[in-house]
Amino acid sequence: xxxxxxxxxxxxxxxxxxxxxxxxxxxxxxxxxxxxxxxxxxxxxxxxxxxxxxxxxxxxxxxxxxxxxxxxxxxxxxxxxxxxxxxxxxxxxxxxxxxxxxxxxxxxxxxxxxxxxxxxxxxxxxxxxxxxxxxxxxxxxxxxxxxxxxxxxxxxxxxxxxxxxxxxxxxxxxxxxxxxxxxxxxxxxxxxxxxxxxxxxxxxxxxxxxxxxxxxxxxxxxxxxxxxxxxxxxxxxxxxxxxxxxxxxxxxxxxxxxxxxxxxxxxxxxxxxxxxxxxxxxxxxxxxxxxxxxxxxxxxxxxxxxxxxxxxxxxxxxxxxxxxxxxxxxxxxxxxxxxxxxxxxxxxxxxxxxxxxx
Numbered sequence: 001x002x003x004x005x006x007x008x009x010x011x012x013x014x015x016x017x018x019x020x021x022x023x024x025x026x027x028x029x030x031x032x033x034x035x036x037x038x039x040x041x042x043x044x045x046x047x048x049x050x051x052x053x054x055x056x057x058x059x060x061x062x063x064x065x066x067x068x069x070x071x072x073x074x075x076x077x078x079x080x081x082x083x084x085x086x087x088x089x090x091x092x093x094x095x096x097x098x099x100x101x102x103x104x105x106x107x108x109x110x111x112x113x114x115x116x117x118x119x120x121x122x123x124x125x126x127x128x129x130x131x132x133x134x135x136x137x138x139x140x141x142x143x144x145x146x147x148x149x150x151x152x153x154x155x156x157x158x159x160x161x162x163x164x165x166x167x168x169x170x171x172x173x174x175x176x177x178x179x180x181x182x183x184x185x186x187x188x189x190x191x192x193x194x195x196x197x198x199x200x201x202x203x204x205x206x207x208x209x210x211x212x213x214x215x216x217x218x219x220x221x222x223x224x225x226x227x228x229x230x231x232x233x234x235x236x237x238x239x240x241x242x243x244x245x246x247x248x249x250x251x252x253x254x255x256x257x258x259x260x261x262x263x264x265x266x267x268x269x270x271x272x273x274x275x276x277x278x279x280x281x282x283x284x285x286x287x288x289x290x291x292x293x294x295x296x297x298x299x300x301x302x303x304x305x306x307x308x309x310x311x312x313x314x315x316x317x318x319x320x321x322x323x324x325x326x327x328x329x330x331x332x333x334x335x336x337x338x339x340x341x342x343x344x345x346x347x348x349x350x351x352x353x354x355x356x357x358x
Contacts, residue, residue: 030183125159198212299316
């Protein structure tokens with residue numbers, strides 16, 4: 001076997017081992033372009049749909065983190081638009097997975113098997129926040145990544161990993177990627193109950209297992225190769241990380257927002273999981289149900305369903321986010337009549353009741 005193929009096979013085996021049998025596939029990429037352009041894309045890969053909706057949460061909205069005893073309550077400082085859905089097939093809207101606020105801060109919640117919020121050893125008395133409300137809390141409270149990271153480092157809030165899904169069998173082991181309109185970025189993991197943060201504009205890609213420090217090492221290995229000829233192609237998390245990093249670097253520095261969005265979406269489609277037969281050796285690898293694009297400069301939020309030929313979006317510049325304007329929503333998953341700009345189709349809705357411990 002040629003030496004370069006032997007090396008590629010070896011690292012592919014390492015990637016498969018690192019991913020493990022419990023890897024659930026989601027990916028996030030942030031692209032930085034000329035003229036202060038920042039575009040973040042993510043994919044949502046899961047065994048079932050979430051009945052996803054765009055939700056508008058204005059400034060001044062009173063929210064409860066559904067953490068159980070000592071549950072955190074807060075008032076929204078920044079208006080936001082989020083993708084929210086049900087963690088239980090056919091259930092009520094009870095979680096936020098993705099979103100952007102009026103200041104251009106984006107947050108993307110992804111699966112990480114190794115994540116440990118440390119609930120069993122947590123100090124008593126800290127305010128508690130359901131993992132299902134974590135994304136919304138960050139978007140409604142912070143304007144920049146720097147401000148958010150300072151708060152997370154203080155470690156004053158206990159995130160509660162509430163089991164979810166059919167029979168409560170899914171574990172809420174999740175990590176967070178955040179980026180802002182300046183291009184700053186951070187990846188937040190909790191390991192052994194403590195936040196581990198990778199902060200800087202260079203952290204543009206996030207997938208799933210292994211932990212981020214190991215992902216960076218694997219990607220560094222591949223960066224020494226001729227990736228025009230050697231590039232891992234599986235749907236495993238480390239392979240998607242490497243491909244996402246490489247293709248994100250190859251996107252042209254266009255000033256055309258339309259081309260920039262198309263470029264980021266092309267990367268997201270390359271690292272999505274095709275709709276097809278599950279892998280019996282990795283039963284938790286799931287197809288991509290949807291993708292989002294967030295244009296953080298122009299404040300436009302796009303949603304691309306794998307089951308619809310039509311991409312839809314909302315324009316935050318056209319949405320009233322003032323206190324008292326009310327929560328609004330529109331169903332975007334399974335609503336085949338939607339197409340294009342759906343900002344005007346947002347209708348008054350009840351405040352989200354987040355998934356809470358039983």
